[in-house]
Amino acid sequence: MSEDRFEHLLGPYVLGELTDAEKQELERHLESCATCRENLDDVRYAHGTLKTAGGGPPPELKEWVLARVRAEARQSTTAGWKAWLPAAAAVLLIAAVLGFGLLRMVSGPSDGLALTSTSAAPQAGGELRGEQVGENFKVELEAWGLPEPRAGEYYEMWYAREGGERISCGTFQAQKDGHTTVNMSAPASAVAYPEVEVTLEPDDGDPGSSGKVVLKGSLRNLGA
């Protein structure tokens, strides 16, 4: 075996990937070759640092991050809906006083609320846009990448606040490709519910949330 050949085996050697014969031959060579022993020290050092750096986040997290920025990119290129936004000074004043919830969405500087996926539907994304109509709110939800519900299941959107209290905003079904755009309304009291959730609900007659959240967002983040 040539000198170069021995040196090329140092990486597989520290990885434990040499055959017994190759390993014995290399180890015999190392006893007599100071240069290869020096190189082996460098290779071993790098091997050790890579071993300690091995633990990372779960692979699916990357898909979440990319879905989140994709949703933001979609949001920033969506312009047509801006006609929804009322500019009434009275609304801005109320928003400044209350400082949260739907009022921020319809009057704040943000273009809408990007909804992010959860582990229940990592490919999903969504965007919520809205306007105030009298004392109530009209909202448009656009969602994509939603998993196909099983027989009897349906989607439901909620406004939530700390303590687990929720107001249902309405139920809907998605198209087969997981995309949907639905219009819903919410009462004026929904301004006190800054969190938004979309859940997958079983047809079990229970009017409460199943807790199986597929999309979520916080109106607190608008304009932040």
Added chain:
Amino acid sequence: MKRHQRAKRGIGQEVRRAGDEDLIGLVAGGDERALSELYDRYSRPVYATGMRLLGDTQLAEELVQDAFTSVWRSAASFDPSRASFATWLYRIARNRATDLDRRRRVRPRSAGEHGLYALPGGPLPEEAVDAWDVANALSRLPSEHREVLELAYFEDLSQREISRQTGIPLGTIKSRTTAALKRLRQAIASPAPREARGE
């Protein structure tokens, strides 16, 4: 082929070869592939920082999400004359870890949960520092060297599996792995990794 690897195969070679600072420029222009590449290079040290500072897997994952979303939103504000990408990202991650820890403090801690380590400004535990050193050094290797090391150490592929997956002869993979390890050793020894921690 693993999902992570399939995604990587879809990324153009020019993105794989690009330096960190070139990639952040592409991200500023809305290039999702460039963000994907930066995520591959740096999600490990961000996660390691989260684990060391917050001691909680969920919070560490949230830190990774928030840090890379911030990279996407703030890419245009990155100034390469002031800091390397790794330094910039490290500061984002550290600041966000402080926010996450502050949020956690408003609720009662569960058994075994502890407060934020070493923030703000204190020395970091050694493991977290090493993860940044390695990521920064790896990002400066030629892409073909980086690839064999990532496949061997982060994807747990054998040399034979790497050969099969890349279509490169086994002998070349073996010699390339050795050469890549030697270059990584040199890169870790260079001054850039210390700058990456903002020291």
